[in-house]
Amino acid sequence: MTPNPSGDPGRWSDLSRPPLNAAALRRALTGADSIWTSLEVVERTGSTNTDLAARARDGSAHEGAVLVAEEQTAGRGRLEREWSAPPRSGIFVSMLIVPPVPQERWGWVPLLAGVATASALARTAGIDTKLKWPNDVLVDIGGEERKTGGILAERTDVTAEQGSGEEGNGEEKRSGGAGIVLGIGLNVSLHEPELPVPSAGSLVLAGAQAADRDPLLRAVLRSVEDWYGRWAAADGDPVASGLLEAYAAGCATLGRHVRAELPGGGELVGEAVAVDSDGRLVIGTEEGVQRPVAAGDIVHLRGDGGHGSDGGAEA
Missing domain, CATH: 3.30.930.10 (Bira Bifunctional Protein; Domain 2)
Incomplete structure (x- = not known):
């Protein structure tokens, strides 16, 4: 960081991160x-x-x-x-x-x-x-x-x-x-x-x-x-x-073993087998039923190179 004339580091003084034009x-x-x-x-x-x-x-x-x-x-x-x-x-x-x-x-x-x-x-x-x-x-x-x-x-x-x-x-x-x-x-x-x-x-x-x-x-x-x-x-x-x-x-989710944390508190565990024509994630359960998920928090379960959902930039 390069100090500004006032002696404060300054919000825009990091030369490695120039402002957008x-x-x-x-x-x-x-x-x-x-x-x-x-x-x-x-x-x-x-x-x-x-x-x-x-x-x-x-x-x-x-x-x-x-x-x-x-x-x-x-x-x-x-x-x-x-x-x-x-x-x-x-x-x-x-x-x-x-x-x-x-x-x-x-x-x-x-x-x-x-x-x-x-x-x-x-x-x-x-x-x-x-x-x-x-x-x-x-x-x-x-x-x-x-x-x-x-x-x-x-x-x-x-x-x-x-x-x-x-x-x-x-x-x-x-x-x-x-x-x-x-x-x-x-x-x-x-x-x-x-x-x-x-x-x-x-x-x-x-x-x-x-x-x-x-x-x-x-x-x-x-x-x-x-x-x-x-x-x-x-x-x-x-x-x-x-x-x-x-x-x-x-899509890295397809073919993975996932847990869908559904709105309202329920969850669904199974293999993510497809994205359908409505953009929903289709999950195949252990019971052999395929269920589409329109909204939910998806967790790539450990053992499949698991990955949660926190930590990236959002708007």
Whole structure:
């Protein structure tokens, strides 16, 4: 750390973790040919998902808005888990989308984001990742699977602009229906002492060829746009868009002995045999029954290279 003139270390003095270039990111990612309509980088916030959802509701953020934080102090994952990380040590980004497909297919959005993130990291960071159903990104560190990223998709009300008021006093607002705030969090440059739990990892610890967050963020957003376009063009059909095949190919959960901790306190133990066309994890029990799980916390049981669900970045 390099001290600033006041003598305090300063939030932004770690030269190994430079700030994102917001202007360059906007030039590269937003425009007429992109689904991303705006991009803002803030220095510090609790949760980019929470902030963007609030903006969507009050009409100050519109479809295609992207919000990025240099530091996130209360990132949220599934089951309202909280997570934080040092400034500029990761990617913390949320996007506002309004999928033009039947809402019963919106459950595929977090799985789509997982496929997009994995392919972006393979191209840009040169590392192989695996996906843990439904929303974790895993990397291999010393032969052990560790969570380096998390995805959180949340439905939100979206307020749309209607146009000018009667006397030109500004723009009236109207309900624009529902949308999704899609958050992706990635541990990029965290070192072992900085990890929230031992089961967490980072791209640097996994041997990433590059840890520059600017190209990583560009790659992730472009990959999400690509997969989102394919999925939307197929009216949300995961088979026709190739999404189901791609997710199954990269899913570390399939073929594993797992425990599904279900909403309400129940659990289901068995082999994860498939992801069905609704994005649900199908578990084969010892009784020979196959049961689809739409929501739950999945634990890869020990003896199968087990991996829990805590420790990765969330939005």
